[in-house]
Amino acid sequence: MNDFRYKLARFFSGRTGVDALGRTFTWLALILMFLTMITHSNIVYLLAMACLIYSLWRMLSKNYQKRYMENAKFLEKTAGIRSVLSVLPFKIKTFINKTKADYNQRKVYAIFKCPSCKQKLRAPKGRGKIQVTCSKCHAVFIKKV
Numbered sequence: 001m002n003d004f005r006y007k008l009a010r011f012f013s014g015r016t017g018v019d020a021l022g023r024t025f026t027w028l029a030l031i032l033m034f035l036t037m038i039t040h041s042n043i044v045y046l047l048a049m050a051c052l053i054y055s056l057w058r059m060l061s062k063n064y065q066k067r068y069m070e071n072a073k074f075l076e077k078t079a080g081i082r083s084v085l086s087v088l089p090f091k092i093k094t095f096i097n098k099t100k101a102d103y104n105q106r107k108v109y110a111i112f113k114c115p116s117c118k119q120k121l122r123a124p125k126g127r128g129k130i131q132v133t134c135s136k137c138h139a140v141f142i143k144k145v
């Protein structure tokens with residue numbers, strides 16, 4: 001058993017192992033395999049296999065220096081995308097909250113634009129015809145709410 005462990009450790013020593021680039025290709029392979037199940041496309045399947053083999057090959061590669069450089073380059077090139085992806089959940093949440101708030105406002109308030117300066121205005125709904133004074137240009141007009 002110890003011998004096996006030793007052999008295993010020896011096998012993996014000096015190899016690249018899992019890095020960000022390898023992990024990305026593993027995920028790509030999984031996504032493509034999932035797509036294969038939906039599309040039954042041979043091309044997608046081959047791409048999935050290629051990604052999987054590439055990520056395995058990277059993991060086992062003994063040219064650590066070269067793989068390290070590839071990974072660094074990959075991280076550098078995807079820095080923009082990765083920072084966008086990291087704030088995306090927060091942006092989506094903000095957008096949903098804003099939409100919800102807007103929707104709730106629209107239930108209670110009538111939202112319209114001032115006919116002379118296009119300023120967005122609001123008034124409580126269900127009062128019939130009201131006289132509105134624009135908060136920006138002070139134009140007075142009649143609005144049905």
Ligand SMILES: [Zn+2]
Nearest residue numbers: 114117134137
């Ligand atoms: Zn106005």
